[in-house]
Amino acid sequence: MQKILAIANLVKDWQIDDIKDLASNYQVKMADQLTDADFPNIEIQYGWNADLAEKYAANGYDSLRWIQVQFAGINQLPKEIVTDEKIQITNMSGIHAIPIAETVFGYILNYYRSLHIYKAREEKQHWEYAQHMSLPGKKMVVFGAGNVGKEIARIGQAFGLETVGVNTSGRDVDYFDQTVKTADGFEKVTDANIIVNVLPETAATKNVFDAAYFSRQEKKPLFINVGRGSAIVDQDLIEAIDKGDIDYASLDVFREEPLPADHPFWAHDKIDVTPHMTGQVEHFAIETYKIFQANLTAYTKDGDLSVNVVSKEKGY
Amino acid sequence: MQKILAIANLVKDWQIDDIKDLASNYQVKMADQLTDADFPNIEIQYGWNADLAEKYAANGYDSLRWIQVQFAGINQLPKEIVTDEKIQITNMSGIHAIPIAETVFGYILNYYRSLHIYKAREEKQHWEYAQHMSLPGKKMVVFGAGNVGKEIARIGQAFGLETVGVNTSGRDVDYFDQTVKTADGFEKVTDANIIVNVLPETAATKNVFDAAYFSRQEKKPLFINVGRGSAIVDQDLIEAIDKGDIDYASLDVFREEPLPADHPFWAHDKIDVTPHMTGQVEHFAIETYKIFQANLTAYTKDGDLSVNVVSKEKGY
Numbered sequence: 001m002q003k004i005l006a007i008a009n010l011v012k013d014w015q016i017d018d019i020k021d022l023a024s025n026y027q028v029k030m031a032d033q034l035t036d037a038d039f040p041n042i043e044i045q046y047g048w049n050a051d052l053a054e055k056y057a058a059n060g061y062d063s064l065r066w067i068q069v070q071f072a073g074i075n076q077l078p079k080e081i082v083t084d085e086k087i088q089i090t091n092m093s094g095i096h097a098i099p100i101a102e103t104v105f106g107y108i109l110n111y112y113r114s115l116h117i118y119k120a121r122e123e124k125q126h127w128e129y130a131q132h133m134s135l136p137g138k139k140m141v142v143f144g145a146g147n148v149g150k151e152i153a154r155i156g157q158a159f160g161l162e163t164v165g166v167n168t169s170g171r172d173v174d175y176f177d178q179t180v181k182t183a184d185g186f187e188k189v190t191d192a193n194i195i196v197n198v199l200p201e202t203a204a205t206k207n208v209f210d211a212a213y214f215s216r217q218e219k220k221p222l223f224i225n226v227g228r229g230s231a232i233v234d235q236d237l238i239e240a241i242d243k244g245d246i247d248y249a250s251l252d253v254f255r256e257e258p259l260p261a262d263h264p265f266w267a268h269d270k271i272d273v274t275p276h277m278t279g280q281v282e283h284f285a286i287e288t289y290k291i292f293q294a295n296l297t298a299y300t301k302d303g304d305l306s307v308n309v310v311s312k313e314k315g316y
Numbered sequence: 317m318q319k320i321l322a323i324a325n326l327v328k329d330w331q332i333d334d335i336k337d338l339a340s341n342y343q344v345k346m347a348d349q350l351t352d353a354d355f356p357n358i359e360i361q362y363g364w365n366a367d368l369a370e371k372y373a374a375n376g377y378d379s380l381r382w383i384q385v386q387f388a389g390i391n392q393l394p395k396e397i398v399t400d401e402k403i404q405i406t407n408m409s410g411i412h413a414i415p416i417a418e419t420v421f422g423y424i425l426n427y428y429r430s431l432h433i434y435k436a437r438e439e440k441q442h443w444e445y446a447q448h449m450s451l452p453g454k455k456m457v458v459f460g461a462g463n464v465g466k467e468i469a470r471i472g473q474a475f476g477l478e479t480v481g482v483n484t485s486g487r488d489v490d491y492f493d494q495t496v497k498t499a500d501g502f503e504k505v506t507d508a509n510i511i512v513n514v515l516p517e518t519a520a521t522k523n524v525f526d527a528a529y530f531s532r533q534e535k536k537p538l539f540i541n542v543g544r545g546s547a548i549v550d551q552d553l554i555e556a557i558d559k560g561d562i563d564y565a566s567l568d569v570f571r572e573e574p575l576p577a578d579h580p581f582w583a584h585d586k587i588d589v590t591p592h593m594t595g596q597v598e599h600f601a602i603e604t605y606k607i608f609q610a611n612l613t614a615y616t617k618d619g620d621l622s623v624n625v626v627s628k629e630k631g632y
Contacts, residue, residue, distance in 0.1 A: 099429070099450050102475070106425030113419045115426060116435050118590045125582045127574035132596040134415050158474035159418070258443035266441045274434045280448040 002027045003063055004038055009047030009070045009292070010285040019046075022296050044068075044299070046292055053078055061087075066299060068292045072096045072148070072279060073200045074310050075228070082312070089310040090295050095287050096279030097151035100226055103278035104152050104196055105159070107250035108135070111222050116272070136160030139219075141189045144198035144227060145173040146316075152196055164189055190216045194224070200316040201228035209233065214240030220247040226278045229254035234265070241270050252278045318343045319379055320354055325363030325386045325608070326601040335362075338612050360384075360615070362608055369394055377403075382615060384608045388412045388464070388595060390626050391517045391544065398628070405626040406611050411603050412595030413467035416542055419594035420468050420512055421475070423566035424451070427538050432588070452476030455535075457505045460514035460543060461489040462632075468512055480505055506532045510540070516632040517544035525549065530556030536563040542594045545570035550581070557586050568594045 005023050007016070008031035020028050026044065031052060034042075039059035045052070045067040056064075057078065066088045067077070074082055074089055081087055110116050114130035121128070140156050142149040145165035153163040153175035165176035166185030173179050180189060186208060195217075199205040209223075210233040223246045225232055234255065240246040250272040251265060257276055265271050281287045291307055298306040310316060321339050323332070324347035336344050342360065347368060350358075355375035361368070361383040372380075373394065382404045383393070390398060390405055397403055426432050430446035437444070456472050458465040461481035469479040469491035481492035482501030489495050496505060502524060511533075515521045525541075526549040539562045541548055550571065556562040566588040567581060573592055581587050597603045607623055614622040626632060 098452060098476070099448065102425055102450060103429045103431075105421065106429045106431045109418055109422030109425060110431060113415070113422045113593075115419075115422045115588075115590070116432065118593075119432050119435065119588060122582055122589050125575075125577040127591045129591060129593055129596065132415065132593060132598060134418060134598045136414060155474055158471055160414070259441075261441040266438055272431075272435060273438050274431070275443045275445060277429075277434075277445055277448060280445065282448060282450045 003043040004041045005044040006042045007046045012285050015289050075201045090308045093308050094147040097147045100148050100278045101151040101155050138193040140194040141192040142196045148198045191218050192221050193219050194222045196224045197227040199227040202315045206230045207233050211236040214245045223249045226252045319359035320357050321360040322358045323362045328601050331605050389516045406624045409624050410463040413464045416464050416594045417467040417471050454509040456510040457508040458512045464514045507534050508537050509535050510538045512540045513543040515543040518631045522546045523549050527552040530561045539565045542568045
């Protein structure tokens with residue numbers, strides 16, 4: 001029986017034609033055309049969502065060998081699939097780097113130049129200076145020095161920031177003036193003016209930004225979370241801001257999404273809440289397809305994948 | 317009689333001591349210590365304000381030879397002083413380049429990533445995507461390719477923007493992929509995604525952004541004015557936004573400042589109003605003093621000035 005390539009990502013018509021050409025030995029089906037009986041025959045899955053997860057769970061995935069997810073992490077995938085050695089996973093890490101960096105600098109410049117404050121004052125025709133700061137010479141520490149962290153550091157250097165990257169090994173990474181190992185990043189870098197978390201969710205990155213971490217900060221920094229919500233102890237962050245350990249926070253990711261209406265982050269006047277949008281790509285169908293196409297070309301040639309292969313061990 | 321060096325800029329105590337050392341032949345006085353009889357004896361004026369302008373007008377300025385203003389332009393100085401060939405003028409052009417560029421990219425990223433929209437939604441705990449765009453490949457045209465325009469272009473290139481500079485001669489300038497002459501900038505560059513005006517006020521730069529200019533735009537651009545308010549025909553800009561020739565405007569400078577409470581810019585939902593703050597420098601007394609100190613060192617040596625000398629002919 002012919003194996004299936006199932007598409008659950010946004011695609012253009014020309015991309016479907018291109019996929020059919022590249023994967024001529026496969027039956028190409030859109031996710032909404034899949035029957036229950038199809039699931040055990042799907043070998044390649046392009047794109048992922050909660051509905052598919054349920055159907056795979058109900059109908060099995062005996063033939064599944066490769067999932068190309070349309071997001072940067074993999075924590076939206078079921079654990080049994082992530083741990084299944086037969087299934088390779090590729091993600092869209094990198095594609096989100098540019099919009100995430102743009103959004104991070106939007107947060108930073110809003111804060112440094114008081115732009116949200118001025119926006120709020122327009123309603124009352126209120127003409128008065130707020131606080132103005134500038135970036136040259138300030139220190140930014142980025143937790144996670146992969147594609148996304150590197151792009152944030154690159155823009156940071158253009159703005160004259162001193163950039164410190166945190167990664168597992170402490171190895172050098174382009175655009176970081178300095179890199180440190182994870183434990184040192186949390187415990188020894190205590191003089192940052194701007195803290196940016198881009199760490200993916202793993203067992204090691206939960207609840208890492210807690211009262212102890214915040215209380216070590218000496219410069220009343222701006223704290224930005226565009227990694228995962230579980231990295232922060234929510235109540236500890238609020239207390240750190242109220243105590244003055246942290247001056248302001250811009251948060252895009254949360255433990256529960258959408259952020260519940262009664263969560264105190266919404267109403268706090270020193271917290272920005274955005275709806276997990278930093279990585280949103282302007283031409284999504286085109287940008288994501290470049291990565292899938294590169295992998296599909298390699299996979300149909302010899303079964304290997306060429307870009308953004310997720311390590312089962314590391315989880316990213 | 318000993319000539320006077322008068323200080324009307326923000327200064328630190330150590331800077332006053334340093335000035336007294338450098339200008340040992342002068343009597344150094346703070347502006348609020350000046351008597352009416354002092355004015356005809358002032359040779360060097362550091363800093364300028366409306367109060368001083370009145371007192372010079374009333375008491376004369378026979379000895380005045382050099383004014384170091386603390387702003388980027390010179391249009392706050394009385395015309396008779398600007399046109400007086402005996403008086404040299406230096407400004408703070410350059411010092412404002414970094415904060416202006418930071419603010420301009422704050423405006424741009426707010427617009428491209430919808431951050432003001434998300435901020436406004438926090439009050440209603442409203443979690444929903446707005447529009448997201450990215451900068452690589454977009455075209456930014458900057459009217460005025462001096463220190464400030466160049467810094468905006470430098471950051472623009474780091475974000476992947478195509479940068480077009482407009483200056484009088486069309487000569488090449490660093491960080492601009494292309495430069496064009498003034499007339500061509502207004503008439504032929506009609507496909508920009510982002511328009512930034514940093515032109516100083518001169519006879520040639522009044523009312524230049526009018527209905528005819530706006531109607532030529534093909535890409536519904538973001539329009540940013542951090543030059544002078546008189547460059548824009550206010551009503552034409554509002555009509556251009558309402559018609560869709562311009563998508564959004566971020567304005568920091570206005571014909572009348574503070575912007576009058578009944579001006580329609582305040583309430584327009586596609587216009588940002590900020591209180592002429594883009595150039596506000598974080599450590600103003602320190603950053604401005606570097607320029608004054610360099611000039612004072614040169615002036616007391618041989619009467620020449622070394623940096624940021626304003627051309628009487630060009631007016632900047």
